[in-house]
Amino acid sequence: MTDDTGGGTSGSGKRLSTRETADRLGVKPETVYAYVSRGLLTSRRAPGGRGSTFDPEEVDALARRSGRGRPGGDGTAADRAAGSGGDGLSDGALTARTGITLIGTDRYYFRGVDACALAARYGYEETAAWLWTGELTPGIRFTAPPESLATARRAVEALPAHSGLVDRLRAATIAAAVTDPLRFDLSAPTVLAAAPALIATLVSALPVREADAADGPESALAERLWPRLTRHPADQASVRVLDAALTLLIDHDLAASTLAARVAASARAHPYAVVSAGLGAVDGPLHGAASGLAHRLLTEVLERGSAAAVVADHLREGRRIPGLGHRLYPGEDPRARMLFGLLEDLPQAAPALTAAREVVETTARYTPLHANVDLALAVLSVSAGMPAEAGEAVFAVARTAGWIAHALEEYQERPLRLRPSGHYTGPTPPQPLP
Helix, strand or coil, rough: CCCCCCCCCCCEEEEEEEEHHHHHHHHCCHHHHHHHHHHCCEEEEEEHHHCCEEHHHHHHHHHHHHHHHHHHCCCCHHHHHHHHCEEEECCCCCEECCCCCCEECCCCCCCCEHHHHHHCCCHHHHHHHHHHHHCCCCCCCCCHHHHHHHHHHHHHHCHHHHHHHHHHHHHHHHHHHHHHCCCCCCCHHHHHHHHHHHHHHHHHHCCCCCCCCCCCCCHHHHHHHHCCCCCCCHHHHHHHHHHHHHHHCCCCCCCCCHHHHHHHCCCCHHHHHHHHHHHHHHHHCCCCHHHHHHHHHHHHHHHHHHHHHHHHHHHHCCCCCCECCCCECCCCHHHHHHHHHHHHCCCHHHHHHHHHHHHHHHHHHHCCCCCCCHHHHHHCCCCCCCCCHHHHHHHHHHHHHHHHHHHHHHHHCCCCCCCCCCCCCCCCCCCCCC
């Protein structure tokens, strides 16, 4: 790439070269071209056709929005706390304005309210509605439309018997979509009507493991999900832990699946397609499926009676210890901290809880890693006789509400704004035709 050094002039005064623009924004020259490709800056050819030039006022405005460069410095503390930094690329990092979740050092917030405090007082459905609208509706329940539910159940039943829970959620999402003729209406009222219906459909479309389980629309979503994850009878304390887990997992800023959902929404995909995009990104051992690895770890610890032996085997084989550490929290994950507190009230959870703490203590001798939410989900799934994939299903159902919250937010932004540019590293063109 040619380095532009000539500024040039226009009727509005001196224009900036690419190098001057990069310096003013505090970024690399190639990032300036990324801004141009995404419509954040307007370039003009310099006199004589040498390089590109930029309007200083437009550059300064972009610097203020992104909190970079000379005009805006690094952004104010208020901007960072409010999550109101500018959109765009900052030296290759994609950022997006959001008023949904703020992650602090040892806690996180939904629309400015401590998420753990919300989970302590309200259920999943109430917190989901809070994320969507900023209003609390005590006692709200999500119900599935009969046609949507019947179609989703047929789709789920058609899958092979070995299909996983998240596979079934994907199929149910697509089935629910085709029964909704208003899915392409992206107005907030229509999306807000479809969202609770979709989540209720996803849960009720899963096969029931406990035949005598109550499944009425008056039941909380956690009560309906419980018999689809285990044959163990539900008790109030156990369902309370599941409900808290759903609530705590609703959103966590721009995690991989949420970014995928927002990109889909930026392209104006309908809400069902947005959820499908999120479900596609969930299926990985470093994201939604991480709790399954922690489940297997705890199961092995309980079988062998020694956390030290299991941790040693993992390290010998070059495997990381699942359920430990989180890149956003230097200490214990606040979601894990709250769930561990609730699990202490369940007598049946004591063995798995002890195993989890032994894993943390064993590893902490050499590496200062703390428990994360995946380890807490694993304690719940192991102690309740759930399959290893149960934590991933809980994560996916919970995060559906968050993906929809982000879709509602993204629908109000400029379409296709989440379009990073690739940094080409292939052969220099033109190459000979093969």
